[in-house]
Amino acid sequence: MPYNFKEIEAKWLKIWEETGLYKTKENLQKKFYCLEMLPYPSGDIHMGHFRNYTIGDVVSRYKMMQGFDLLHPLGWDAFGLPAEEAAIKHKLNPKDWTLNNISVSRATLKKIGISYDWDKEIITCQPDYYKWNQWIFIKFFEKGLAYRAKALVNWCPKDKTVLANEQVEAGKCWRCGTEVTKKELEQWFFRITAYAERLLADLDKLNGWPENVKTMQRNWIGKSEGVEINFTLEKTGEKLSVFTTRPDTIYGVTFMSMAPEHSLLKSMEMEPKYKKEVESYIGKSVLKSDIERTATIGEKDGVFTGRYAINPLSGEKVALWVADYVLATYGTGIVMGVPAHDQRDFLFAKKYNLPIKIVIQPQGQKLNEKEMSEAYEDEGTMVNSGEFGGLSSSEGIKKVIDFVEKKKLGQKKVNYKLRDWLISRQRYWGTPIPMIDCPKCGIVPVPEKDLPVILPEGDIDYIPKGRSPLEDVKEFIETNCPKCKRKAKRDPDTMDTFVDSSWYHIRYIDNKNSKEIFDKKKVACWMPIDLYIGGITHATGHLLYFRFFTKFLHDMGYLKVDEPVTKLFNHGMVLDAQGEVMSKSKGNVVSPIDVINKVGVDTARLAMLFAAPSDKEMLWTEDGLTGTERFLNRVYRIGESLDKSVVDLKNKFDITTLSDSEAVTYRKLNQTIKKVTEDIEALQFNTAIAAMMEFINVLDGLDRNSPVYTYSAVNLALILAPFAPFMAEKLSEKWGLSKGSVFKAQWPSYDPDALKEEEITYVVQVNGRLRATLEAPVGLQDEELTRLALGSDKVKTYLKDKEIVKTIVVPNKLVNIVVK
RNA sequence: GCGAAAGUGGCGGAAUUGGGAGACGCGCUGGACUUAGGAUCCAGUCCCGCAAGGGGUGGGGGUUCGACUCCCCCCUUUCGCACCA
Secondary structure, eight states, rough: OOOHHHHHHHHHHHHHHHHTTTTOOSSSSSSEEEEEEEOOOOSSHHHHHHHHHHHHHHHHHHHHHTTOEOOOOOOOOOSSSSHHHHHHHHHHHHHHHHHHHHHHHHHHHHHHHHOOOOOOOBTTTSSHHHHHHHHHHHHHHHHTTTTEEEEEEEEEETTTEEOOGEEEEEEEEOOOOOBBEEEEEEEEEEEEGGHHHHHHHHGOTTEEEEEHHHHHHHHHHHOEEEEEEEEETTTTOOOEEEEESSSGGGGOOOOEOTTTTOOOHHOOOOOOOHHHHOOOOOEEEEEOOHHHHHHHHHHOEEEEEEEEEEEETTOOOEEEEEEETTTTTSSEEEEEEEEOOOOHHHHHHHTTTTTOOOOOOOOOOOOOOOOOSOOOOOEEEESSSSTTTTBBBHHHHHHHHHHHHHHEEEEEEEOOOOOEOOOESSSSSSOOOOOEEETTEEEEEGGGGOOOOOOOOOOOOOOOOOOOOGGGOOHHHHEEEEESEEEEEEOOOEEEEHTTTHHHHGGGGGTOOOSSSSOOOHHHHHHHHHEEEEEGTTTTTHHHHHHHHHHHHHHSSSSSSSSSEEEEEEOOOOOOOOBBOOOTTTTTOOOOOHHHHOOHHHHHHHHHHHSTTSSSSSSOHHHHHHHHHHHHHHHHHHHHOOOOOOOOOEEEEEEEEEOOHHHHHHHHHHHHHHHHHHHHHHTHHHHHHHHHHHHHHHTTTTTTTTTHHHHHHHHHHHHTTTTTTHHHHHHHHHHHHHSSSSSOOOOOOOHHHHOOSSSSEEEETTTEEEEEEEEEETTTOHHHHHHHHHHHHHHHHTTTTTOOOEEEEEEETTTEEEEE
């Protein structure tokens, strides 16, 4: 019979709640801030959440037993599109829908018994939270880090609506299937690029972050060092600035191309014949989706403007083209075309029969324009390059930059792929942007005393119309200018929800503060986050914004730290038994509630943790429950068979006075304590559980009347506690291991003396293959081990008629006899 | 295309400063206890072979006394970036 988990769970959930076991302490001795990524309440929680939170819960409980004061909060990322979609589809209010999902999810989490301090909960769609989004926004604005600019957004011409990137499927509107186009709107941006260098450089400080996340962030930031060189437009002498990382190829320029969006194109004079073609090309390019413009590598097109540019170094005249492989948003939006040494330029030149000029020769071979089938992009020796001829590429790069700077033809420049963060959303369900547009004073921030700007509720049409639904809510939009008191309008847009999740971890610490965003002193005690657990999907989004906010608040004097997280852990995804992602539409979502009703929380936790390493994706199958269920039943039966313990936990046994089976058990116990401790630290729970299973297999072989048996069982209950908290509480109570809760007991330390072994197994190899093993005292001398090995009958048969070439001994491990 | 990670029994997975491949668990086979067993316990379970023995960590080569582990080439899978001048 399996034990009655329902009864045990109910009992301890109540006790934990009543005694406030997880309440965050005020006076800290040693702190541990354990955090899991803020969930979006889309319904009830699923197995993926369950896995994520169980990882955090194991670590939290382990740290509690090590005497740490814990902060382990959870809240809700409550703004966002799905709430509006539900509102449109089911005629529900986004707020009611969201709050209902939160209460369902919270109830599940409570039932599962994750060690959260629910007093710390935050809900981002509530005014007491988003007020501080608005406050931060104004701080950004005051520092010049929030600004308005025109930006192209996705636009569905049929629905007449702005679409989020996620609502554009293969270039088409998700709702009506119409080809999505671009529309230019005034938008708010956060100037994250001002922090690009620090965000990049400080990655080196993040020793507790996985290398792949850091690499992804480095690539995303995309630092590139080069030089801006000013070409000029023939006849008018207008400046045509280009960015290049390869100034050593400047003599190889045979054409120039500019982005269709480039502002110069609007003012530049062109002969009517060319102007018409250029305009038609621009029109086509703008209609192209991003995918079409960027995904097709190889096919490149453009049109000639009829104008020419002058190369400031060579003085040569080259054709100026418009081509949409040139991005308006990177560098200067104009590119120098060097077909011999850039593959894109090469393809472009081939297509339009533009000249190819070799200016870099590789070592040991000679390129020839007519025979080239692709560009030579590596470094080499500069040729056909005037006074720079004969220099190596690396020298040439330096020399050309020096020359350009001296002659004031341009300057060194660092470019980043990272763009400023567009935060405006033409949506209802988000934080109102706290700005007022006054016809006289311009854009004016809402004074701090008037915050929060409350999101209006009631009869609002959520269906997007290409502008924010708030624009039609008169009571909201119409206001007075804080400066001149005249009639003015509020900003109708709301903020990207990534703003909410960029600083929530700090608000947890002081979530009830109505006077300021948080108390600096309290925050200084708890920050940084010691362990942050979440999915890899946020590597370049949330985790970058979150670092950006931390640095900003640091610069403002609100935070001591300038990085939010010491150790980052990315858990793997949970897939169904067929290896498919669980999703509502597929109908394959497994609810943790169903599982725990069947087998109990502890079994479900163990099965989840045992099935795969926590950082790898796992297939969820109920088959995995059987093994852990049996294991817990065995533990429970040990509990049944042993009465109130009289074991002194501080006691250590002297292994030399124990019987053989006692010594084996005692040694294994201490090895297990060591292994489990190390594995929890490394977040390798599957091997920790395997170690405990191994141990119970050994323990079962020991006489129950031995004091070592009781001692071992008690210690097993303690190291099992973070994994199977209910079972551990049950045993702890029976055996009187601590007052009130097993999580107030001390985490066991292993006895180093017990780990020492006097007899060990030596491996004997002949030509590197295992041929025998020897039981012998630890610390055998090389010669002695060799002598024993050669003396073994088994080994002798392999040495027959062979000549021993040499022997290799690895102390306390093996001897390898090499024969011929 | 570029970058990163990975590939081990029927299955999930252990083991890497180079030293006993397959820990632990599932499943399966046989047995014990049973009126019964989807409970529990015992034994077995990488492959070929009656055995002795041989082979074996995606494939091929290499370094080494010795390679799942290190190096080179190839194949497959997953993820990230996708014209960044």
